[in-house]
Amino acid sequence: xxxxxxxxxxxxxxxxxxxxxxxxxxxxxxxxxxxxxxxxxxxxxxxxxxxxxxxxxxxxxxxxxxxxxxxxxxxxxxxxxxxxxxxxxxxxxxxxxxxxxxxxxxxxxxxxxxxxxxxxxxxxxxxxxxxxxxxxxxxxxxxxxxxxxxxxxxxxxxxxxxxxxxxxxxxxxxxxxxxxxxxxxxxxxxxxxxxxxxxxxxxxxxxxxxxxxxxxxxxxxxxxxxxxxxxxxxxxxxxxxxxxxxxxxxxxxxxxxxxxxxxxxxxxxxxxxxxxxxxxxxxxxxxxxxxxxxxxxxxxxxxxxxxxxxxxxxxxxxxxxxxxxxxxxxx
Amino acid sequence: xxxxxxxxxxxxxxxxxxxxxxxxxxxxxxxxxxxxxxxxxxxxxxxxxxxxxxxxxxxxxxxxxxxxxxxxxxxxxxxxxxxxxxxxxxxxxxxxxxxxxxxxxxxxxxxxxxxxxxxxxxxxxxxxxxxxxxxxxxxxxxxxxxxxxxxxxxxxxxxxxxxxxxxxxxxxxxxxxxxxxxxxxxxxxxxxxxxxxxxxxxxxxxxxxxxxxxxxxxxxxxxxxxxxxxxxxxxxxxxxxxxxxxxxxxxxxxxxxxxxxxxxxxxxxxxxxxxxxxxxxxxxxxxxxxxxxxxxxxxxxxxxxxxxxxxxxxxxxxxxxxxxxxxxxxxxxxxxxxxxxxxxx
Numbered sequence: 267x268x269x270x271x272x273x274x275x276x277x278x279x280x281x282x283x284x285x286x287x288x289x290x291x292x293x294x295x296x297x298x299x300x301x302x303x304x305x306x307x308x309x310x311x312x313x314x315x316x317x318x319x320x321x322x323x324x325x326x327x328x329x330x331x332x333x334x335x336x337x338x339x340x341x342x343x344x345x346x347x348x349x350x351x352x353x354x355x356x357x358x359x360x361x362x363x364x365x366x367x368x369x370x371x372x373x374x375x376x377x378x379x380x381x382x383x384x385x386x387x388x389x390x391x392x393x394x395x396x397x398x399x400x401x402x403x404x405x406x407x408x409x410x411x412x413x414x415x416x417x418x419x420x421x422x423x424x425x426x427x428x429x430x431x432x433x434x435x436x437x438x439x440x441x442x443x444x445x446x447x448x449x450x451x452x453x454x455x456x457x458x459x460x461x462x463x464x465x466x467x468x469x470x471x472x473x474x475x476x477x478x479x480x481x482x483x484x485x486x487x488x489x490x491x492x493x494x495x496x497x498x499x500x501x502x503x504x505x506x507x508x509x510x511x512x513x514x515x516x517x518x519x520x521x522x523x524x525x526x527x528x529x530x531x532x533x534x535x536x537x538x539x540x541x542x543x544x545x546x547x548x549x550x551x552x553x554x555x556x557x558x559x560x561x562x563x564x565x566x567x568x569x570x571x572x573x574x575x576x577x578x579x580x581x582x583x584x585x586x587x588x589x590x591x592x593x594x595x596x597x
Numbered sequence: 598x599x600x601x602x603x604x605x606x607x608x609x610x611x612x613x614x615x616x617x618x619x620x621x622x623x624x625x626x627x628x629x630x631x632x633x634x635x636x637x638x639x640x641x642x643x644x645x646x647x648x649x650x651x652x653x654x655x656x657x658x659x660x661x662x663x664x665x666x667x668x669x670x671x672x673x674x675x676x677x678x679x680x681x682x683x684x685x686x687x688x689x690x691x692x693x694x695x696x697x698x699x700x701x702x703x704x705x706x707x708x709x710x711x712x713x714x715x716x717x718x719x720x721x722x723x724x725x726x727x728x729x730x731x732x733x734x735x736x737x738x739x740x741x742x743x744x745x746x747x748x749x750x751x752x753x754x755x756x757x758x759x760x761x762x763x764x765x766x767x768x769x770x771x772x773x774x775x776x777x778x779x780x781x782x783x784x785x786x787x788x789x790x791x792x793x794x795x796x797x798x799x800x801x802x803x804x805x806x807x808x809x810x811x812x813x814x815x816x817x818x819x820x821x822x823x824x825x826x827x828x829x830x831x832x833x834x835x836x837x838x839x840x841x842x843x844x845x846x847x848x849x850x851x852x853x854x855x856x857x858x859x860x861x862x863x864x865x866x867x868x869x870x871x872x873x874x875x876x877x878x879x880x881x882x883x884x885x886x887x888x889x890x891x892x893x894x895x896x897x898x899x900x901x902x903x904x905x906x907x908x909x910x911x912x913x914x915x916x917x918x919x920x921x922x923x924x925x926x927x928x929x930x931x932x933x934x935x936x937x938x939x940x941x942x
Contacts, residue, residue, distance in 0.1 A: 548755075556783040
């Protein structure tokens with residue numbers, strides 16, 4: 267003790283120096299951490315910029331040759347090198363639309379059932395099944411779609427649809443033609459199955475985050491389960507739900523392999539959703555390997571650029587919609 | 598844990614042992630159609646000589662790009678380069694192996710080789726001009742077959758392919774309408790029908806769709822037990838798709854008429870010739886910068902011509918006829934040389 271007391275002064279100095287050193291080290295560590303995270307964030311911007319630049323560069327010959335007309339031309343003729351993007355754009359939009367029309371309500375219902383109504387013992391099996399559905403690679407969906415789902419549609423569903431809507435003015439055009447089994451409708455249905463798990467699992471997670479006190483208060487006021495879901499759960503979780511829907515839509519727009527197998531790959535626009543069509547990503551996947559000639563390759567790259575823009579516009583619209591919603595409610 | 602370490606170590610040693618051999622491998626890239634037979638030949642060749650082949654089946658267009666960029670020793674293409682293109686790039690070109698393209702149908706009660714189709718009728722079907730199976734043109738060709746009054750569902754390739762190139766080339770050769778309306782390329786603007794990815798996609802769609810017609814490589818028709826048809830050839834004779842019929846087309850072709858043997862085997866003369874036969878080509882530099890590598894590649898090709906015929910037939914490919922191989926041999930000796938002007942083979 268005496269020793270320590272005698273050397274007290276020097277010890278204190280040493281401790282202070284240590285402290286300064288440690289602080290210095292912590293500061294350095296913090297600065298390094300900030301730089302590293304910032305660099306990681308910047309890498310994303312650089313990659314994104316790089317993709318845009320290389321897409322525009324690759325698409326330049328096609329952009330210069332066809333101009334804006336590329337967007338409205340239906341012909342896709344590698345022999346005469348006349349290319350237009352309207353058929354693939356139409357196919358991409360329509361298949362995604364069909365997918366979302368089915369997957370959004372079904373996905374939300376599943377999520378509501380799981381969080382509000384499902385008995386405890388059933389929650390895990392259904393939850394795991396949905397996550398497994400999300401984990402299936404798209405090529406499996408494609409092969410299953412071609413070998414199992416398309417023949418099933420061809421034999422049972424499509425003849426029924428043709429017969430059922432044959433005499434109704436608008437619907438008869440929509441469900442017209444020979445039942446090939448593959449086509450826009452089949453692609454849309456496969457996409458619906460593929461995006462369903464995204465919408466469901468994200469919605470379920472955000473539904474679970476709704477404070478029980480809100481729901482209990484609503485129930486206490488005499489609300490039905492539907493009213494609680496409609497007026498409490500959905501408004502409270504709209505940001506998360508819309509996020510999940512957008513993630514699903516993003517996958518539907520860009521999905522390649524499964525669609526290529528079942529869409530019929532015809533560069534045509536027809537009124538019937540049972541007719542074969544094509545999407546942007548399916549066209550690129552089909553034709554890029556054997557595309558000979560600069561203009562042909564370039565037209566395919568321009569298709570990629572268009573898909574990029576479509577995805578961008580969709581995301582921007584989602585943001586805008588969210589901002590409006592928030593402004594209206596005043597959050 | 599110990600077990601895993603041992604496995605990892607074994608894997609590492611195996612990789613390390615493999616790498617030096619890999620460095621001496623013959624490298625090539627291109628067409629997907631001959632990939633199975635090139636892989637099989639490469640396997641047998643490696644067992645015999647210890648030299649491997651690294652072939653990337655990235656597509657004919659990719660193969661041409663790669664050999665022009667000199668990243669590979671040889672390129673492979675289902676569509677031949679023109680004489681002008683060969684001269685400009687200093688490439689030599691020769692056919693390696695062939696395949697037959699057959700029309701396949703799915704009609705109730707009709708078996709393989711029962712239906713007969715000729716070129717102009719086939720073109721009309723794929724143009725969408727003939728819409729039903731009991732069309733007068735088909736009835737005339739098949740007086741003894743009971744054809745149903747069923748709509749024809751057309752199935753074609755959706756991906757760019759050498760099969761489509763050869764099929765379209767044949768249709769353009771026999772039908773002026775096809776030539777002016779559709780033309781010839783690895784993928785074309787189809788007037789009708791649905792597109793399926795790859796030979797297997799077309800085979801599956803035809804198998805599933807009643808009243809359908811498509812075109813596939815002979816091997817796929819065999820493996821999927823599809824109903825293929827007979828054809829009427831240039832000589833006006835009815836022929837059955839067989840290895841002999843494909844080889845007859847190759848033997849009767851005038852290979853010298855095009856630079857680099859760039860003859861499309863569609864619609865060749867001869868009583869026994871199958872009208873839709875297709876070759877696939879190899880591209881190497883006439884004066885390669887790495888002469889040793891090209892020499893090794895030529896050795897492999899010579900070995901494949903000599904010993905690979907049986908393997909090719911097992912996979913339903915068609916080996917090159919002997920007279921053509923002999924000619925190619927001379928072509929190598931006179932055309933492919935090292936920097937000092939010495940033949941590489």
